[in-house]
């Protein structure tokens with residue numbers, strides 16, 4: 001027997017990839033926003049998507065600068081991730097508030113976060129207003145990960161990334177299964 005799921009709860013079933021911190025820079029100010037709704041989109045060119053509410057300061061910053069950086073925090077940074085996901089960069093310097101360290105971008109002006117174990121720099125190639133969110137499509141122009149954390153996949157013995165299950169619920173994957181047909 002199956003029971004009805006409200007639309008918002010149905011979205012939660014599509015357990016997204018890692019919970020990420022998106023950094024952006026506009027008019028000399030840097031910002032961080034916590035984002036659960038991300039997805040790979042294309043191999044060639046390498047495209048990813050992030051979904052940002054029209055209400056967010058980050059929406060203005062990414063929409064105008066046409067750049068963003070995806071930073072991957074490990075589970076021990078969850079407190080900082082929640083700070084970046086609960087206050088607006090309109091009034092607060094979240095690098096100071098969450099005590100995170102800003103590192104200059106390599107190929108774009110948006111900074112990355114030193115404490116995160118990987119980052120992906122993206123240039124916005126498209127954006128769509130989808131309901132109350134903007135879907136930004138970013139082309140990857142540069143990416144880095146902590147040495148030894150990646151082989152053919154993330155090494156989960158070395159790093160636990162965060163999955164958001166919705167609301168105040170989080171988890172992390174621990175097990176890797178290799179299976180080919």
Ligand SMILES: Cc1cc2nc3c(=O)[nH]c(=O)nc-3n(C[C@H](O)[C@H](O)[C@H](O)COP(=O)(O)O)c2cc1C
Nearest residue numbers: 034035036037052053056057058085086087088089
């Ligand atoms: C776990 C978690 C996941 C979130 N995921 C998203 C998301 O996918 N898209 C979004 O627009 N906001 C998301 N938020 C909310 C923003 O992070 C939050 O509103 C933030 O304060 C906006 O900051 P800004 O105004 O500086 O851009 C999430 C918050 C949390 C705590």
